[in-house]
Amino acid sequence: MTLAVYQADALAQLREWTNLHDDELRRRAVQAAGEKNVNALVSLTRAYLTQQGQSGVLTSPRTVEAYALGVRQFLEYADTQAVNLLRPGRHDASGYVAAMLAAGRKPAGVQLKVAAAGCLYRALRWAGATEADPFRDVKVPKDRTPGIVKRPPYSEDDLHDVLEKAGVHEKFLLFLTAHAGLRISEALSLEWEDLDETARRIHVRSGKGRKGRIVAMSTSLARAARHYRALYGPGGPEHSDGRRATPGTHVFRYGSKQTARYHLDKAFRAAGVPFRGFHAGRKYAGTRLIQQIRDFGRVAAHLGHESVDTTRRGYAQLAADDLKNDLTGW
Numbered sequence: 001m002t003l004a005v006y007q008a009d010a011l012a013q014l015r016e017w018t019n020l021h022d023d024e025l026r027r028r029a030v031q032a033a034g035e036k037n038v039n040a041l042v043s044l045t046r047a048y049l050t051q052q053g054q055s056g057v058l059t060s061p062r063t064v065e066a067y068a069l070g071v072r073q074f075l076e077y078a079d080t081q082a083v084n085l086l087r088p089g090r091h092d093a094s095g096y097v098a099a100m101l102a103a104g105r106k107p108a109g110v111q112l113k114v115a116a117a118g119c120l121y122r123a124l125r126w127a128g129a130t131e132a133d134p135f136r137d138v139k140v141p142k143d144r145t146p147g148i149v150k151r152p153p154y155s156e157d158d159l160h161d162v163l164e165k166a167g168v169h170e171k172f173l174l175f176l177t178a179h180a181g182l183r184i185s186e187a188l189s190l191e192w193e194d195l196d197e198t199a200r201r202i203h204v205r206s207g208k209g210r211k212g213r214i215v216a217m218s219t220s221l222a223r224a225a226r227h228y229r230a231l232y233g234p235g236g237p238e239h240s241d242g243r244r245a246t247p248g249t250h251v252f253r254y255g256s257k258q259t260a261r262y263h264l265d266k267a268f269r270a271a272g273v274p275f276r277g278f279h280a281g282r283k284y285a286g287t288r289l290i291q292q293i294r295d296f297g298r299v300a301a302h303l304g305h306e307s308v309d310t311t312r313r314g315y316a317q318l319a320a321d322d323l324k325n326d327l328t329g330w
Contacts, residue, residue, distance in 0.1 A: 007057050010050045010064070014057075017047040022128065029127035033085040036073050041120060047121035059211060070116020086130045093117070094132035107143040114140055123198045151211070151276075153283035154178065158273045166267040172228040173252065173264060176202075176276050179221040181285030181303045183208065184278040188260060193231055197225045204304065213304050308326040 017025060032040035044063055074096065078085060078249045083092045096117065100110045118135040119318065124133060159178055163171055176187045180202055189206040190258050196203070200217040232251075233240045236305070254260040262276070284292035300308045 009059055010046065010059075013043055014047045014050040017044060017127070018051065025117065025130035025271050029124055029129035030086065033124060033129055036079050036085065037074055041075060041123075042071050044127060045071050045116075045120050045123045048126050049119065052122070052126060055210070058320045060185075067116045067119050070113045071120045073113060074117040074120065085125070086132065086135040088132055090134075093138045097138055097140055101141070107141050111140045114138055120161060132177055153287050154273075154276070154280045158271075159281075159284065161271040162268050162273055165270040167263075168231060169252065169254075172224050173260060174249060174267075174281060175221045175224045177281035178284045179218045180215050181282050181289070182215065183304070184257055184260065184280065186304075188250075188254060188257065189251050191249045192229070192251060193249075195225055195229065195251065197222045197229070208304060208306070211304065211306075213301065215302060230318065 017028075020028065023267075028040070029044055030035070032044065045067060049059050049064055049067065050057050076097065077083070077096055078092075081092070081095070083089070093114075097110060097114060100113060101107070105113075114135055118133075121130070121133055121135060125133070141216065159174065162174060166174060173187060174181045176190075177184065182202070186204050186206060190202070190204075194203040194205065197217070200219075200222045201215060203212065204215055205212045230236055230287040236252070251261070261275075264278075265275045286299060286303055288297075289302060293299070296308050299305075
């Protein structure tokens with residue numbers, strides 16, 4: 001599903017709720033909460049995010065889906081524990097947090113589930129169904145383990161081995177994540193005009209928070225980009241291979257992150273390297289750049305972090321001695 005189609009669907013779902021008279025909106029929300037109607041409550045939460053969320057209809061599909069999953073999981077808990085959604089007990093929210101932690105869920109994951117449940121209650125208040133705000137003062141313990149330790153980057157050897165086995169598409173995607181430090185969503189959104197191999201620049205137009213930025217290409221990445229364009233760019237022999245009705249403007253043909261993950265995972269398995277997601281490649285780019293320039297501000301700009309503090313928290317604990325052999329460049 002393209003972003004435009006997704007946004008059109010979100011607007012249609014919003015209108016299903018906002019076209020109702022206030023009394024009918026409240027009645028349906030109360031009924032859905034009383035029956036713990038999962039589909040209706042997820043729909044209400046999505047409608048709330050589309051109209052009242054910080055980014056409105058531009059809220060990323062990934063965020064919306066993460067919240068929808070969190071709402072479903074909270075409702076499953078509420079059903080098994082006989083929680084009255086409209087009049088929750090004073091310990092129901094903290095009990096939910098305790099149950100997730102006791103089940104072994106990490107604090108960061110618990111925080112996301114709490115955010116989703118809190119959004120459900122904002123949606124219910126928006127609809128006039130309740131005044132309850134049970135997650136307002138709920139505390140989730142912080143995980144003090146540095147992110148670079150919990151989710152380390154790929155090593156130089158890992159990436160070298162995978163590049164030896166990867167196809168042209170997978171190799172270029174790996175370069176974009178592990179050299180340019182692009183998020184997977186940013187890489188898959190690239191169009192041909194966004195790549196400038198001569199100036200060695202990438203124009204990221206759809207960064208997190210809808211912020212654009214210019215990212216420098218390494219020499220190796222610029223070389224890979226030229227090779228990839230010669231094959232798959234406009235006028236190249238593989239630009240239209242029968243899988244598209246017409247040649248597209250997007251650099252990659254993957255229809256979704258899941259498809260990209262499937263193909264890159266195959267390359268990792270062929271190399272005998274465990275695939276730990278796209279972010280481990282982005283972490284490699286961050287650690288490599290920190291080691292080279294030792295400037296959190298410039299690294300933050302390169303990675304598209306909203307705040308330098310984000311970069312500092314993510315990389316300040318980097319054990320330089322342990323990673324030194326992995327950060328010598330390709």
